[in-house]
Every structure is written in structure tokens, then in C-alpha cells.
Amino acid sequence: MREKLNLLRHFSILMLTIIIFTIGIFIGNNVEQLRVEKLYTDLQQQDLAYQNIVTESNYINYIVSLKETGENIDCNTIKGNYYTSIANLDDSRLKLEAYINNAKVKEEEYARLKDHYANLQINYWILANRIDNICDGNMNPVLYFYAEKKKCPACEDQGTHLSYVKAKLKDNVLIFSLDAEKEGAIKLLTQRYEVNQRELPVIVINEKVYGFSSNDEIFSILCKNGLDNKEVCK
Numbered sequence: 001m002r003e004k005l006n007l008l009r010h011f012s013i014l015m016l017t018i019i020i021f022t023i024g025i026f027i028g029n030n031v032e033q034l035r036v037e038k039l040y041t042d043l044q045q046q047d048l049a050y051q052n053i054v055t056e057s058n059y060i061n062y063i064v065s066l067k068e069t070g071e072n073i074d075c076n077t078i079k080g081n082y083y084t085s086i087a088n089l090d091d092s093r094l095k096l097e098a099y100i101n102n103a104k105v106k107e108e109e110y111a112r113l114k115d116h117y118a119n120l121q122i123n124y125w126i127l128a129n130r131i132d133n134i135c136d137g138n139m140n141p142v143l144y145f146y147a148e149k150k151k152c153p154a155c156e157d158q159g160t161h162l163s164y165v166k167a168k169l170k171d172n173v174l175i176f177s178l179d180a181e182k183e184g185a186i187k188l189l190t191q192r193y194e195v196n197q198r199e200l201p202v203i204v205i206n207e208k209v210y211g212f213s214s215n216d217e218i219f220s221i222l223c224k225n226g227l228d229n230k231e232v233c234k
Helices: 002-068 075-102 108-135 155-172 185-192 215-224
Strands: 141-146 174-179 202-205 208-210
Touching (some): 002 075, 002 108, 075 108, 108 185, 141 155, 141 185, 155 215, 174 185
Parallel strands (some): 141 174
């Protein structure tokens, strides 16, 4: 009798274990499915935001081209459209990077989209230089080449100095941060400015290349290049 009870007890425990295990698998599969659906929805939203910014960039490129051919287009209109669009770019890019950095797994599609945003930054850097030429915009575009902390310990500090410069000067400076190890258009720029032959971080201002620079040194460089700001240009 006791043996039968023990057998029944063991059988009950086995069945309970199987049920719990099955429920766990079921819940896990459903959670994973929900996670995948959420990722897909977020990716669609990020992709739409990216496409909107591409369209904005194309439009600004169009009106800049008209200005370059002699059309009577107000420079304030061009710069106003530019600053609005680049603010949208920065906001969308930061949201994407925050998602990638906080996610347990760096999704391939999100990483690819992040590379697209990097290419967009190059487009906006080119536009800023063109607007400067036709509108005397004093936009002060700055290229900043960085790498991961392991390969560039000073890059984090350089980013802090650049953030301070941006906070101080606001629309009087444009900072474009690029991963020096990326391929494509970024690689063309690293070759042009011989970034790979220098110690990172590298900053490019008005076609001149600099190494690590404090915020005061950056202010000094910008002031020598025509920055009109009495607070930092003394």
C-alpha cells in the first residue's frame, strides 16, 4: 500500500513538473512573440521617421541648388528649414541609439538603421557647407571622428567637451559625430582627412584637422574662423 502511495506521489510530482514546464514554454513563446511584434512596430516607426528626414534633406538640397543657380530664395528660409530638419534628425537618432543601447540584444535591423542615420549626418554636413558658401551662414560645421572606448579612451571626454560647446553656442555650431571604423561614405571622409593615421579622437573644422581639443580650444578655433559670439570670442 505504501509503495502504491509513493508511486502515486512520484507520478503526481512528475505530471505537475510536466505541466509547469509546458506552461513555462507557452508563456515564454508568447512573451517572445510579443517582443518580436513590439520590435517590428518600433522599427516601422523608426523607419518612417528616417524616411521623413530623408525627404526633408532632399527638399533642402533642392532649394539650396536653386539658390546656387541664382534663384531669389531667402537665406533665412533655407537656414530655418535646415535647422528644423537637423533638429528632427538629432531627436530621431538619439531615440534610436537609446533603444539600441538599452536593448538586451542589438537587433540587426536597428543597427543598420543607425548606419543610415550616420550617412544622413554626412549629407547634412555637406548641406551646411553649401549653405555657408551661398548665405554666409556662419554655421560652423564640425566633424568629430570617434571609436569605442576600448580603442579611444579620450573619445568620451572629447564628446563631453563638444556637448558643452554645442550647449553654449546652440545653432552657431553644428557637430556631426561619426564612427571612424565604419565603411562607406564615412571611410571616404576618414581617408580624405587621414583619420586612420592619427590618434583618435579627430576633429575637422573648416578643412583643418585637430586632435583632442578642450572646449576652450574649440572656441578659440571657431572664433578664428569667424564665429560671432562675444561671450566666447574675447
